[in-house]
Amino acid sequence: MVAVLTGAALVAYTLLERDARPWRRLHWSLGLPLFLLVAAPWFIAVSVRNPDFAAFFFVHEHFTRFLTTVHQRVEPWWFFLPLLLLGVLPWLTPLIGACRRAWRDAAPVTPPFKPLKFLLIFAAVTLGFFSASGSKLAPYILPMLPPLAAITAVHVADQAAFIRGAARLGGAAIAFFGIGLLIYSARRNSYIPQEAIAWALAAASAGVVAVLITWRRQAAGARGAVLVTAAAAIFAWQCLLCEYAVIPPSRSARDLVAAARPSIRAQTTLFSVGQYRETVSPYLQRTLTLVGYEGELQFGLREEPGRQTVTPAEFVARWAASTDAVAFFEPRVWQSYQGRGLPGRVIAADSYTIAVSRL
16 A cells, blocks of 8 residues: 555656656665565465455455445545644644645755655645545554654754744644543533543643743753653643543443443353444453454455354344343344344443343
8 A cells, every 4th residue: 555655646746747767766676576575475474374365455455445335434535634634733833834845845956856745745645545535544544644744844943933833832732622622522421431531631731731841941942842742742642542532422342341241151142233343352351243244354254154153033043042142232233123022131331332131
């Protein structure tokens, strides 16, 4: 994928600059063998042991995922834009000027290559490429962030006063998002866990401390302002991620599993019906039998058919015959089974999963 993005960016650069000389400076004879030496052995070994892997990985996971909605990761074309704005904080303001400077990159005659402009084109190609994809996940645009950081650093390297101002603005933005996420959560939910409040206050405090330090310690200069703001941003983002994980509806199955655990013994048969919630199995330290669901597990399940799956009809029969079983249902699927008279007692529930015991 990196080769595709880099190659597309180089093609775009060549067309925009009307300059094909960068292609002649690529070290094909050394670079390509070195790339294959590093990357190929693992793929060859995996493909030898799993003959279907190559087709699955190179065709299904790249072309099919990009061109279709096979994995149901459907999002609007602008999905990555707000994520990008969040990803470049706290340096959004200088980034705007950096992009203008990179586009007008006036490289010396020798060498003629314009590195800042190429980095900007690479970032734009990455954003455009994944925005056109039929499958969208937030981490897809991560490759564009290092190039944007590089062109921003070049832009502000000799602007000490501007850096200090941007650092203060960044610190204020950190504090704003820490409290803003908490307020947004409070408006949507009647109850906010104390843990979420603590994480929000920690993030906001980091931003306030960054503003105060960069405001009062002018002698620290631009480098000090950058280091303080970067440290505050790293700490604050971790706090915000922790806050996001615990605010309702909780993304983790920790509390759900804790509530269901008293009804689960070593011999209890476990099902996952209509969904596969990734955090249930690790918290239970057990595998679950899938019912009516494949999703991104499709390749592994088809390699060993029937090992960890049953059909809905088989599930109903096994459930009726069992005296010790627990099933984790997708809520709408549970309503459907419940409407058809499936016996069971709800032992735990959250916004994503309903745990039902046969006892």
